[in-house]
Amino acid sequence: MLRLLLLSFALLAMKTAPTLAQDDPHQWLEGVTDPKALDWVQQQNKRSLAVLEQQPRFADFRKRAEDIYADKRRIAYPDIQGDDVFNFWQDDANPRGLWRIATLKSYLTGKPAWRTLLDLDDLAKRENENWVWKGADCLGPVFNRCLVYLSRGARTRRSCGSSTVRPTGSPQTASCSAKPSTGSPGWTTTGCWSRLITARAA
Template identity: 35%
Template structure:
C-alpha cells in the first residue's frame, strides 16, 4: 500500500518548469530610453559603415528634390460646402502648415492659400525631450447637409512618436477652443483615438488612468468611452 501511494503521488506531480530564457533586448521596450537610443545609434553607425551614408548619394538628392518640388498638385479635402484644406510641408515649412483655399482658387492658375495652423510657429512641447510637433491629422464634426462644419479635432505628436495630444479647433475663428470654454482637449501625450459622436460628445480611447490599465500590451486604447462637452475626462 505504501509503495502504491508513493507511485501515485509521483505520477501526479508536475515536472519542474524550465525558466524562460532572459531577453537581452528587453530594454528596447523603453523606446525613448537612453540605453535604447544609444543601441539604435550604434546599429545605425554599423549600417552606414558597411553600406555608406544614403544621404550622400545622388539617388537620395534626386528623390528629395522630387518630394520638395513645388510642381506637384496639392491634394485637398473639402469640408462641407466651403473651403478645401491641405497639409503641406516644404523647406520653409519643415513641420508643415494646415491651410485652406476656395474651389475657384484651386481651379485657377493663381492658387492662393490661407494658413490655418503653422506647426513651426507653435510653442514646443513642454514635456519629454521632443522639440517639435508632428501632424497626426484632423477629425471633423460632420453634421450632414446643412451642418455648420465648423469644428475639428486636431492631433499633434511631440517629436513624431505614436503618442499625440488632441485639441478642438473652431474652423471659423481658426483658433483652438479653450477647455474652460468647453473645448475638447487631451493634453497628455498618449496613443489616443478620438472622434465626434455629435457636436457635444466624442468617443475617446486613451490612457485614462495614466497607468496603462486602459491600453493593450502595445500601448493602444482597448477601452472606448463617451465624453460629454464641458465635463472632465474622468467623468467619461
C-alpha cells in the same frame, strides 16, 4: 472526472504559455525616449549609412529624392470637405508643416489661395514641444470645427492643447498643459487636452 480534465487543460496552458514581456532581452528597446535605446538606434543608423554610401548611385538617388521632396511644384493633395479643401504641406521653409485651407473653387484653378490654419513650426517653438502632425477630423456637414491630432516626437498620436483660428485672422493658441483640465474643450488625454480649430465661420 470533469475537474481532473479541467485541471489538466489548465496545467497544459501554463506549460505552453509564451514568455512574458519582462523576459524579452530586447524589451529595453521599447523606450522611445530612453537614451540607451536611442544611442543603439543611432549606432545602427551609422552602420547602415556607411554601407549605403559605398553604393555608386546612392548620392545621386539621395539628391533626387531630396529635390522631389523640396519641389514646390509637387501636388498639394486635397482633403475635400464640403466646399473647402484642406491640405497638410511640408517644405524647406516649413519642415514640421502647415495645415491650410482653400475653397474648392480656388483649388480647381490650379493656383489655390491657401490660408494657414496651423503652423506646426511656430507652435512647436512657442510651446517648446516636438509636435508631429497626425491628422485632423472635421465636423460635418459644415466642416468648420476640427480636432487636430498631434504627437510628441512621432509617438502614438494624441490630441493636445486648445486653439481657435478665426476666418480671416491668425491662430490664437493656448499653451499646452502637462496635466489634463476637466474644464477644457474636448476630452482629456495623458498629455493634455484636445486642440480645437475653427476653420471658418459657420
